[in-house]
Amino acid sequence: MKEQLEKIYSNAANDISKAASINDLEQIKAKYLSRKGEFNEIKKNLKNLSNEDKRIIGSLANEITEKLEASIKEKHDVFYQAELNKKLQQERIDVTLPGKFIPRGKVHPITSTTNEIVAIFQSLGFSVVESDKSPEVETEYFNFDMLNIPKDHPARDVQDTFYTTIAQNVVLRSQTSGAQIHVMEEQKPPIRVISPGRVYRNENINARKNNFFHQIEGLYVDKNITFGDLKGVLNEFIRIYFGSSRPTRFRSSFFPFTEPSAEVDVQCIMCGGKGCKTCSGTGWLEILGAGMVDPNVLNGVGIDPEVYSGFAFGMGIERLAMLKYAIDDIRLFFNDDLRFLKQF
Numbered sequence: 154m155k156e157q158l159e160k161i162y163s164n165a166a167n168d169i170s171k172a173a174s175i176n177d178l179e180q181i182k183a184k185y186l187s188r189k190g191e192f193n194e195i196k197k198n199l200k201n202l203s204n205e206d207k208r209i210i211g212s213l214a215n216e217i218t219e220k221l222e223a224s225i226k227e228k229h230d231v232f233y234q235a236e237l238n239k240k241l242q243q244e245r246i247d248v249t250l251p252g253k254f255i256p257r258g259k260v261h262p263i264t265s266t267t268n269e270i271v272a273i274f275q276s277l278g279f280s281v282v283e284s285d286k287s288p289e290v291e292t293e294y295f296n297f298d299m300l301n302i303p304k305d306h307p308a309r310d311v312q313d314t315f316y317t318t319i320a321q322n323v324v325l326r327s328q329t330s331g332a333q334i335h336v337m338e339e340q341k342p343p344i345r346v347i348s349p350g351r352v353y354r355n356e357n358i359n360a361r362k363n364n365f366f367h368q369i370e371g372l373y374v375d376k377n378i379t380f381g382d383l384k385g386v387l388n389e390f391i392r393i394y395f396g397s398s399r400p401t402r403f404r405s406s407f408f409p410f411t412e413p414s415a416e417v418d419v420q421c422i423m424c425g426g427k428g429c430k431t432c433s434g435t436g437w438l439e440i441l442g443a444g445m446v447d448p449n450v451l452n453g454v455g456i457d458p459e460v461y462s463g464f465a466f467g468m469g470i471e472r473l474a475m476l477k478y479a480i481d482d483i484r485l486f487f488n489d490d491l492r493f494l495k496q497f
C-alpha cells in the first residue's frame with residue numbers, strides 16, 4: 154500500500170511539473186485529490202488494515218496529500234500572477250493620450266440679450282417678476298380686459314391673437330403687458346418691476362415677423378412719478394445698451410393702457426440715419442412702446458390714481474438683438490442653424 158501511495162505521488166508530482174496552466178492544475182486536483190480521486194480510493198481501504206498500519210499509512214497519505222496541495226498552490230500562484238500581469242499590460246491606460254473633445258454649447262442670443270437687458274434694469278433698481286407669476290397661456294382678462302383694451306379692439310381678432318381650445322377666453326398672450334396686472338393685483342406701490350417672456354401673434358411669417366417672439370415689460374408705480382422719470386429711465390437704458398453715441402427720439406403714440414403714450418426710436422444701425430431698406434428710408438427704428446399708466450388701469454387693480462402714478466414700457470427682445478448684432482432676419486433666431494448660433 155505504501156508503494157502504491159508513493160507511485161501515485163510520483164505520478165502526481167510529475168503531472169504537476171508538466172502542468173502549463175491553471176486549467177491543467179484543476180484537472181490534476183480532480184484526478185488525485187478530489188473525493189473521487191486516487192488518494193481517496195486508497196483511503197477507503199485503510200479500514201482493512203491493522204491499527205498500527207492504519208496509523209502509518211494514514212499519516213503518509215496525509216503527508217503526501219499536503220505536499221501535493223502545497224505544490225499545486227505554489228504553481229497556481231505563479232500562473233495566476235503571470236496571467237494578471239498579462240491582463241494589466243493589455244488593459245493599461247495611456248494617460249498621455251489626448252482627451253476626447255466635447256463641444257460646448259452656447260447661450261442662445263435671445264437668452265443672452267434678455268440677460269443683458271434684465272441686468273441693466275436691475276442696476277436701475279428694477280426687480281424681475283418670476284415667470285410663473287405671469288403665464289404664457291393667459292386669460293383675456295389679463296391680456297386685454299384689465300389693460301383697458303376695448304372688446305372690439307382689432308388686436309383681439311383671431312387674425313392677430315391665438316385663441317386656445319381650453320376655454321373661450323383663454324389665449325396665448327400677445328404681449329407681456331398682462332404682467333402689469335398680475336403684479337398690481339398682488340402688490341401695492343412702490344412697484345418697480347420688469348417681466349421678460351415669450352409672446353405669440355397670429356402673423357404671416359417673414360424676415361421681420363415671427364408668430365412668437367420675446368418681450369420685456371417694465372412697470373414703475375409710486376407717488377409723483379412723471380413722464381420725466383420715464384424718459385430718464387429709458388434714455389439711461391438705451392445709453393447703456395447701445396452706447397452713448399446712438400441718437401434716440403420719443404414720438405407720441407397711442408396704447409389703450411397708457412396715457413400719454415410714446416414710442417421710442419433709435420437711429421438706424423444699418424445706415425446711420427441716412428435712410429435704407431431696414432428703416433424704410435426714415436433713418437429711425439422703433440424699439441419700444443411706453444407711457445404713463447392709464448388711470449383706468451390703476452382703478453381696475455384698486456390703486457388710487459389720485460395718489461399714485463406710474464409709467465410702463467414694453468420692448469421686443471429680437472428687435473433689440475437684431476439692431477445690436479446687425480441681424481436682418483428674425484427667423485434666424487429660431488431655425489436652429491448652428492452656423493448662426495455659434496457666432497454669439
Ligand code: DAH
Pocket residue numbers: 327328329330370371408410411441442443444464465466467468
Ligand atoms: N404691449 C405693447 C406691445 O406689445 C408694448 C407696450 C407699449 C408696453 C406701451 C407697455 C406700454 O408697457 O406702456 O406692442
